[in-house]
Amino acid sequence: MVVAGVALIALALVVVVVAPRVLTRSAWTIDRPRTALVSWSVAVVLGVVGFVVGVALVVVADRPLDPFRLVESPTHGLNLGVALLGVAAFVVAVRVRPGAEHEAVRQAMRSGAAPHREIDGTPVALVEADHALACAVPGRAGGVLVSTGLADLLRTDELEAVVAHERAHLTQRHAVAVAVAESIERAVPWVPGARAMARSTRVLVEFAADDAAARRVGRDALRRAVLVADGTSALGAIRASRLG
Ligand SMILES: [Zn+2]
Incomplete structure (x- = not known):
């Protein structure tokens, strides 16, 4: 599980570093702005989800947190990942305000x-x-x-x-x-x-x-x-x- 977690974190970091370089230097984005906008969204989701789930997997595998009896569930890593993702989504959502x-x-x-x-x-x-x-x-x-x-x-x-x-x-x-x-x-x-x-x-x-x-x-x-x-x-x- 640690390996999977580290792999996910690495993937997320690669996406966060590579996607902006590709998307800001590619000429096709000028001709296909909607595809470019979707690509940015996909990069954000991959980066955030990969990082949060990866961290959750590493944390859970290393040091089981048990306040909610997550350890009894075979998918506790996923549970924690989803919970953290919910928190992250909330943090982003409350910061989104109309101009x-x-x-x-x-x-x-x-x-x-x-x-x-x-x-x-x-x-x-x-x-x-x-x-x-x-x-x-x-x-x-x-x-x-x-x-x-x-x-x-x-x-x-x-x-x-x-x-x-x-x-x-x-x-x-x-x-x-x-x-x-x-x-x-x-x-x-x-x-x-x-x-x-x-x-x-x-x-x-x-x-x-x-x-x-x-x-x-x-x-x-x-x-x-x-x-x-x-x-x-x-x-x-x-x-x-x-x-x-
Ligand atoms: Zn306009």
Whole structure:
């Protein structure tokens, strides 16, 4: 059991070290952002489960803990592993919090201050603001929000592209992926892979939302919309060239 435990810990460490290197240096992740996001999730699960179960196996084999009569069970190592995994999942879960900026937007949407307009079948909250802004707020009280400053700059097909992009963030639950990655980064900031995952996730969800929007409205309209809404940022420039 000790050997199995050590092997699992070693496997987990290899995954934690190798996966971020592979996933941040592979060109295919730019073309297949959703596959890359799934790969990050698999790496996290393998790393966490492998490490926790491995440690549990070593601990149980070496020094049986018996407050719950685990030793009488032939699967006590697994029991302890599952219990520890539950604790670890809890620790991560309580650290996952929706962004504070989302709460402010949600409040604005709930107050009815922003008139809703249907764009390409999606009710969109139009907020009176000069600067170009579009965002997707997850949750029942959430939705897609666009500033009048941005809507005024865009042609109809470009505005539909922006809405399709934001809607994809909601339907593909990108806020959850980003919140989990950022909570792991906060929990273990000294693990280089955790920082790489958070950074990579924030970019990959943009690519994934762009792909969904491009399928809906075409790459050209989306590319023009990205250049208008976000052309001055580095990520905006990369998104536009990716769509070119
Ligand atoms: Zn986006």
